[in-house]
Amino acid sequence: MNPTNDYSMWEVFIRSRRGLDHKHVGSLRAPDAEMAIQNARDLYTRRSEGVSIWVVPSQQIVASTPGEKEPLFDPADDKIYRHPTFYELPAELEHM
Numbered sequence: 001m002n003p004t005n006d007y008s009m010w011e012v013f014i015r016s017r018r019g020l021d022h023k024h025v026g027s028l029r030a031p032d033a034e035m036a037i038q039n040a041r042d043l044y045t046r047r048s049e050g051v052s053i054w055v056v057p058s059q060q061i062v063a064s065t066p067g068e069k070e071p072l073f074d075p076a077d078d079k080i081y082r083h084p085t086f087y088e089l090p091a092e093l094e095h096m
Contacts, residue, residue: 007030007031008057010028010030010036010056011061012024012026012055013056015054016050022054
């Protein structure tokens with residue numbers, strides 16, 4: 001019996017020093033969230049390039065299928081609130 005078969009699959013997201021968002025960097029197997037974070041640190045941040053790690057159980061991720069592309073991503077030009085080109089942004093706003 002292989003004990004890793006009992007481990008859950010986790011998706012790993014890392015926030016770099018330069019970025020504001022977390023990027024998906026890969027997957028790993030671990031018995032729990034704490035071990036998943038430790039393993040993610042060892043596997044994906046070898047040169048101290050990360051400042052934050054997220055691990056998410058793979059079975060908790062819900063995704064669309066490529067066949068749903070048209071209804072999900074069809075442009076909505078008639079809904080002007082989705083394209084805020086007419087808003088004035090304050091000068092002190094750094095990240096938008």
